[in-house]
Amino acid sequence: MSDVFQDALAGLASIVGDKHIIASGSDQEPYVVDWRGRYHGRAVAVVKPGSTAEVSSVVRYCAEKRLAIVPQGGNTGMCGAATPDDRAGNVVIRPDRMRTVRDVSPLANTVTVEAGCILAEVQSAARDVDRYFPLSLGAEGSCQIGGNISTNAGGTAVLRYGPTRDLVLGLEVVLPDGRVFNGLRALRKDNTGYALKQLFIGAEGTLGIVIAAVLKLFAPPRSSALALLKLRGVEQALEIMARLRGAVGDRLGSLEIMSRSQIEAIAATVPHVTIPFALTTPWYLIVELTDTLANVDLNEPLAAVLADAMEAGLAEDAILASNLAQAKAIWAVRHSVSEGNKRSGYVVSHDSVVPLERQAAFVANVEARIKAAVPHANVVMHGHIGDGNIHVIVLIDRARCQDPAATAALVAEINEIVDDETAAQGGAISAEHGIGITNRGRLARVADPLDIELMRGIKQLLDPQGLMNPGKIFGAGAASR
Amino acid sequence: MSDVFQDALAGLASIVGDKHIIASGSDQEPYVVDWRGRYHGRAVAVVKPGSTAEVSSVVRYCAEKRLAIVPQGGNTGMCGAATPDDRAGNVVIRPDRMRTVRDVSPLANTVTVEAGCILAEVQSAARDVDRYFPLSLGAEGSCQIGGNISTNAGGTAVLRYGPTRDLVLGLEVVLPDGRVFNGLRALRKDNTGYALKQLFIGAEGTLGIVIAAVLKLFAPPRSSALALLKLRGVEQALEIMARLRGAVGDRLGSLEIMSRSQIEAIAATVPHVTIPFALTTPWYLIVELTDTLANVDLNEPLAAVLADAMEAGLAEDAILASNLAQAKAIWAVRHSVSEGNKRSGYVVSHDSVVPLERQAAFVANVEARIKAAVPHANVVMHGHIGDGNIHVIVLIDRARCQDPAATAALVAEINEIVDDETAAQGGAISAEHGIGITNRGRLARVADPLDIELMRGIKQLLDPQGLMNPGKIFGAGAASR
Structure with a gap:
């Protein structure tokens, strides 16, 4: 290690203490490689500050020494946004030691948490006072709330409660120069100038490090009902959604769709999941209603909409879960999509x-174009149809993916088809996963140049040295401006 | 008029047409004076472009000629944010001719509107397809949706649906250099970089001109119940709110509080309003529950909470409205606060x-400090207690307000007391009205200098010439940077 980096290690250790710093070597592995193993970076140190003041000092130190800073939460992101690049001078900052639930108020319906809190801990802190924090996603047992905020995480409750952005009342952020943006206020309304806190939500740590937040809580759902519908097409799912809204208003909690090919991929590869219904149509829709009152009969209005939909020819069949076990068996299919896909191919x-x-046209066009371009591809789909967010997954026989260059070319070809069709339908290439490293090239290709110019201007304003999480969102060029 | 301004008039007329431009003179009066008559500005022209392209051309023209631009909606704002200053070279831009509801989709729960649409028209477009646009405020018959978005308007539905910011999915904005930010997308989720659209919401037209928006719609409320509670203090109102949340979850629609002094001011001065209850306690709380389903009995759970609250000593008395007329009579008191206050003094x-x-401590401290400083002041209060937003209104005998300088000093003294107490309680000086001209000095006094620095940086980034609505938010200094 060079003297410069030895000095940096010593300097950082003097701020956070020897115990809370990990020098380069095998102990760093969990922090410099993303959880899927796609990106392998390097770092002079991984530091774990214990307070806002320590984060601020670490950032000031890095700014002075021109060391790049990579804020990292639970390292569960989908796009490599928390992984350092391969320059040796990176400093990864993790808030693992800042894990206090500072305050929870059932009266104000708020919880104040430090960035290192695991999402499940935030949910649990709310439950303890008979309240509900709705953000819910696969990684909730290990992702950190600071990362959820920095990536504006989505998940399964967006339909009713919105993405993370909608759940944040106040934020504390350490800026790229080490100063602290003090927006940690539990205010439900605030019209005193520009909405600065919004800049940091979803910025993937490129504008500063989220340190603490005040989040909204809600009354917990206490009644629910669930059904599975068999459909001919996506159009029918949307029509059924409109009827549900008319019939049950805001009790519509989840609306998740899967293609037959998606369920078949699970059935063929995930032995512990049994598909509790016959596959007789191209699409399957899970509908869940919830109510914040106990003992509300939601089965009755749900059954009425199902009967109505079948009579109108919108659904071929409908199964109303008659007990919790049935409901769980249906959800188990939905929760196995990632596992089933991983086992089914590249x-x-x-x-x-x-x-x-536009969803019906989008999925039809995308599938047709991919199958025309890549005849051996298996296209499966699942997603949040109430949000306009259907994940198009292309499964390729692993035997065909032995050559990295050819595989990369194939992936690029498929991405281009999906991105062009997304743009043609007035959409965006990322609903909830973000840009990070994975999608920066795609964003540069499809985004309005004016949007990129404004984003770069904001980046330059807050991080003129380009040291805060370089290479994320904008591509490598933006790292050094 | 100088040759320069004659040229400007001709240049602007060549873009929008002679019919759609108003030169200086008495016809301009409604556009250069705010509706309360507090601010009197000047303008070389008021222009009414008919399209985004025309707005863009007008702005480009102004940028080239260094004419200040003042975007104006319905001119119903509370802080003078839409009124030009007294420099002769201002150009007021109004979107009155851009008033089309471009699309309304009950399926997607969205409405796409042009900035000149009156708020009531947006509500009505939603109603026509059996949907609900929740933004509701006193000026809804004349305010424009572009202004609502630019000021992040609040109103009476924030408790359940959030402020305007929470209702905006997509935005089209003409930037200070005339380019068009094309964020007019009906996307419920979007994680492709920084949240640019958020910058323009609540920026009071200082960063660009909102031209069109995609807004969220909801299932309409179809059942409701209303009660009036008599309380000893604000603490009790909060405790009752917590119990209501526990009992009825998200059916809590409105929670409005008034002080006894507030109701007495109405009783003494507004002859057409009868107070339908005896004034026996210091505070009065209106509770309204709503449900998106028809024929839901909300009276029963409301009555249960009221009985519970009285038994626990939280409420001295409670009146459950037994019919719509009773409910209207109670709301009539709340809706008369502005009229009653205006008639009661300065x-x-x-x-x-x-x-x-913190609301209980806030109102107690503020009232005590104002009465100590200004013994003749009548302090009345009303507000949205579920949002933390209680309006503190100080009524002064008009006979004492004959001298403008002395009155200004008195107002400044009172503002300082309120602002200091707001800061001491971790609050903000504007929940929903904004900054504009009225509050720019107060913001400069209480805001974190770092926040102001970041805001000025964003202003400089988007509007380097300082021509877009100069003098608003930051004070006169910011107009020319």
Whole structure:
């Protein structure tokens, strides 16, 4: 290690203490490689500050020494946004030791948490006072709330509660120069100038490090009902959604769709999951209603909409879960999509979002174009149809993916088809996963140049040295401006 | 008029047409004076472009000629944010001719509107397809949706649906250099970089001109129940709110509080309003529950919470409205606060927001300090207690307000007390009214200098010439940077 880096290690250790710093070597592995193993970076140190003041000092130190800073949460992101690049001078900052639930108020319906809190801990802190924090996603047992905020995480409750952005009342952020943006206020309304906190939500740590947040809580759902519908097409799912809204208003909690090919991939590869219904149509829709009151009969209105939909020819069949076990068996299929796809082949996944009524055209066009271009591809789909966010997953026989260059070319070809169709339907290439490293080239290709110019201007304003999470969102060029 | 301004008039007329431009003179009066008559500005022209392209051309023209641009909606704002200053070279841009509801989709729960649409028209477009646009405020018959978005308007539905910011999916904005930010997308999720659209919401037209928006719609409320509670203090209102949340979850629609002094001011001065209950306690709380389903009995759970609250000593008395007429009579009191206050004296009003559980201390301290400083002041209060936003209104005998300088000093003294107490309680000086001209000095006094620095940086980035609505938010200094 060079003297410069030895000095940096010593300097950082003097701020956070020897115990809370990991020098380069095998102990660093979990922090410099993303959880899927796609990106392998390097770092002079991984530091774990214990307070806002320590984060601030670490950042000031890095700014002075021109060391790049990579804020990292639970390292569960989908796009490599928390992984350092391969320059040796990176400093990874993790808030693992800042894990206090500072305050929870059932009266104000708020919880104040430090960035290192695991999402499941935030949910649990809410439950303890008979309240509900709705953000829910696969990694909730290990992802950190600071990362959820920095990536504006989505998940399964967006339909009713919105993405993470909608759940944040206040934020504390350490800026790239080490100063602290003090927006940690539990205010439900605030019209005193520009919405600065919004800049940091979803910025993937490129504008600063989220340190603490005040989050909204809600009344917990206490009644629910669930059904599975068999459909001929996506159009029918949307029509059924409209009827549900008319019939049950805001009790519509989840609306998840899967293609027959998606369920077949699970059935063929995930032995512990049994598909509790026959596959007789191209599409399957899970509908869940919830109510914040206990003992509300939601089965009755749900059954009425199902009967109505079948009579109108919108659904071929409908199964109303008559007990919790049945409901769980249906959800188990939905929760196995990632596992089933991984076991079925090389996965090329997408996260497009389009206006709701464009979804049918989007999936039809994308599937046709991919199958024309790559006849051996298996296209499966699942997603949040109430949000306009259907994940198009292309599964390729692993035997065909032995050559990295050819595989990369194939992935690029598929991405281009999906991105062009997304743009043609007025959509965006990432609904919830973000840009990070994975999608920066795609964003540069499809985004309005004016948007990129404005984003770069904001980046330059807050991080003129380009040291805060370089290479994310904008591509490598933006790292050094 | 100087040759320069004659040229400007001709140049602008060549873009929008002679019919759609108003030169200086008495016809301009409604556009250069705010509706309350507090600010009197000047303009070389008021222009009414008919399309995004025309707005863009007008802005380009102004940028080239260094004419200041003042975007104006319905001119119903509370802080003078849409009124030009007294420099002769201002150009007021109004979107009155851009008033089309471009699309309304009950399926996607969205409405796409042009900036000149009156708020009531947006509500009505939603109703026509059996949907609900929740933004609701006193000026809804004349305010424009572009202004609502630019000021992040609040109103009476924030408790359940959030402020305007939470209702905006997509935005089209003409930037200070005339380029068009094309974020007019009906996407419920979008994680492709920084949240640019958020910058323009609530920026009071200082960063660009909102031209069109995609807004969220909801299932309409179809059942409701209303009660009035008599309380000893604000603490009790918060405790009752917590119990209501536990009992009825998200059916809590409105929670409006008034002080006894507030109701007495109405009783003494507004002859057409009868107070339908005896004034026996210091505070009065209106509770309204709503449900998106028809024929839901909300009276029963409301009555149960009221009985519970009285038994626990939280409420001295409670009146459950047994029919619509009774409910209307109670709402009529709340809707008369502005009229009653205006008739009761010179009005010094405030729009502070504090964390919910700080409201009791906030109102007690503010009232005590104002009465100690200004013994003849009548302090009345009303507001949205579920949002932490209690308006503190100080009524002064008009006979004492004959001298403008002395009155200004008195107002400044009162503002300072309220602002200091707001800061002490972790609050913000404007919950929903904004900054504009009225509050720019107060913001400069209480805001974190870092926040102001970041805001000025964003202003400089988007509007380097300082021509877009100069003098708003930052004070006169920011107009020319």
